[in-house]
Amino acid sequence: MTSEQPADLVLAGARIATLDAARSWATALAVRDGRIAAVGSDAAMAAHVGPSTRLIALRGRTVTPGFGDAHVHPIHGGLARLRCDLHDAYGIETYLDIVKTYARTHPGSTWIQGSGWSMEDFPGGIPSRADLDRVVPDRPVFLTSRDGHSAWVNTRALEVAGITARTVDPSDGRIDRESDGSPGGGLQEGAMTLVEPFLPETSGEDLEAALRLAQSYLHSLGITTWQDAIVTPETEEPAYVSLAGRGELTAKVVGALWWERSRGPEQIDDLVARRAATSIGRYRPTSVKLMMDGVLENHTGTLLESYLDARGQPTGNRGISMIDPAVLEIAIPRMDALGFQPHFHAIGDRATREALDAVAAMRRVNGPSDTRPHIAHIQVIHPDDIERFRELGVVANAQPYWACHEAQMDQLTIPFLGAERATWQYPFRSLLEAGAMLAMGSDWSVSTPDPLAQMELAVNRVSDRHRGASPVFLADQRIGLMDALAAFTIGVAYVNHQDRDTGSIEVGKAADLAVVDRDLFDRGAGAIGEARVVATFIDGIAVHELPELEG
Numbered sequence: 001m002t003s004e005q006p007a008d009l010v011l012a013g014a015r016i017a018t019l020d021a022a023r024s025w026a027t028a029l030a031v032r033d034g035r036i037a038a039v040g041s042d043a044a045m046a047a048h049v050g051p052s053t054r055l056i057a058l059r060g061r062t063v064t065p066g067f068g069d070a071h072v073h074p075i076h077g078g079l080a081r082l083r084c085d086l087h088d089a090y091g092i093e094t095y096l097d098i099v100k101t102y103a104r105t106h107p108g109s110t111w112i113q114g115s116g117w118s119m120e121d122f123p124g125g126i127p128s129r130a131d132l133d134r135v136v137p138d139r140p141v142f143l144t145s146r147d148g149h150s151a152w153v154n155t156r157a158l159e160v161a162g163i164t165a166r167t168v169d170p171s172d173g174r175i176d177r178e179s180d181g182s183p184g185g186g187l188q189e190g191a192m193t194l195v196e197p198f199l200p201e202t203s204g205e206d207l208e209a210a211l212r213l214a215q216s217y218l219h220s221l222g223i224t225t226w227q228d229a230i231v232t233p234e235t236e237e238p239a240y241v242s243l244a245g246r247g248e249l250t251a252k253v254v255g256a257l258w259w260e261r262s263r264g265p266e267q268i269d270d271l272v273a274r275r276a277a278t279s280i281g282r283y284r285p286t287s288v289k290l291m292m293d294g295v296l297e298n299h300t301g302t303l304l305e306s307y308l309d310a311r312g313q314p315t316g317n318r319g320i321s322m323i324d325p326a327v328l329e330i331a332i333p334r335m336d337a338l339g340f341q342p343h344f345h346a347i348g349d350r351a352t353r354e355a356l357d358a359v360a361a362m363r364r365v366n367g368p369s370d371t372r373p374h375i376a377h378i379q380v381i382h383p384d385d386i387e388r389f390r391e392l393g394v395v396a397n398a399q400p401y402w403a404c405h406e407a408q409m410d411q412l413t414i415p416f417l418g419a420e421r422a423t424w425q426y427p428f429r430s431l432l433e434a435g436a437m438l439a440m441g442s443d444w445s446v447s448t449p450d451p452l453a454q455m456e457l458a459v460n461r462v463s464d465r466h467r468g469a470s471p472v473f474l475a476d477q478r479i480g481l482m483d484a485l486a487a488f489t490i491g492v493a494y495v496n497h498q499d500r501d502t503g504s505i506e507v508g509k510a511a512d513l514a515v516v517d518r519d520l521f522d523r524g525a526g527a528i529g530e531a532r533v534v535a536t537f538i539d540g541i542a543v544h545e546l547p548e549l550e551g
């Protein structure tokens, strides 16, 4: 050991959750040339300290592998943060304050664009133009909701778009109206497209700025790797190629190329060509995103049995499969053979079953492979399908932040699923007990990308907005903190095909690390989601560091 060069960095006095196979603990680690050179006790690390070694005493703080996000939309999240951002706010008056301040600080913007308001803050879920007119009377305002299914606009925006009392609702949407028929300021679903052509175009520079901002924000939350859940040639792809080409992409990113539902298996040739042309630096577009269904709240998620109406009677609607299972049966085996990973979006139990069936077809045709298919969201899983995740080698890609009682769940979901199916939601413990591999992620900008906030939900299944006040959502499905941490570290590394290089703290692996401001496993230290990341390292280099790291 003395013959080795001294380490560049030594972390000591820590609670190091290594996330190795034995889930072992250590107190110190050494980093050399971007790799973990040693893991063990403080005493054992002394041999690695030389005159130029940076030695940081962590006084019992937790060190984990860098966090991952298995399903995230960083460019959308970054754009939201660049624009008028209401995501972390609640209440009409708070929203209006933010809009007013944004308008004042962006005098050159012809439009005030933003996102992140929540339906539950408005009477009947419907926002009003009059409220916005109070704070921005002179410029058009267009603000999409947190779930992206509606927009809140002011009078000026309606005028610019030519929407009046005489404008007919589009077939796929609704203009909310005042009693005299004039537009009231809410635009639902397809009605948003009446305004969108008038919005300023998002430039390539905007997209790159959004990705840069998203990356530094995600690093500040301890995130070192992610899977971008929708990469299109128009939006995400050029931004990744630009940043990765200039060496500005510090995160280790897998891109999931968007499967166009209007096309069939003939598009696979295009995907192969794009993968070859755009793999650059730390960006690898080796996954394909298949959107199987919509969401339950507006009854577009696909179910094996009908949705219920408000009186609990079957409506006959089971949602619409967005990709024909017959197409999947051809396309999935072919993509697997070409080394593409299928990344399914599946919310309803029928969507999950159709995704599992497609993987079963792929295994029948190709035998074992290492493409590591995963199904994201998995809100409702039929109990018969739980075992199939392990049997078929399908990773369960879960978004634990949604597994709680809140208005969306209690008012818009449970009544329309009925009592039995409502208990099949987000069955994380059942999946773990059945031997499934679990990876977790945020779906940011839909929800917060903070992994610690999400881990709190996985462990408690109570919203962090209602700590201590809300009942637990399906208590049997809570998982332990170590399992949640594994899903956010080695689980994401696995789904991203990076587990030989990162995802755990073991000698030889990349020094991708998150340092948390306290002992995360000490439940006397406060809620998990209140903990903060004080430093994030990628290949041993700090990509985020607060002064208190050494304070």
Ligand SMILES: [Zn+2]
Residues within 6 Å of the ligand: 071, 072, 073, 229, 443
């Ligand atoms: Zn998503």
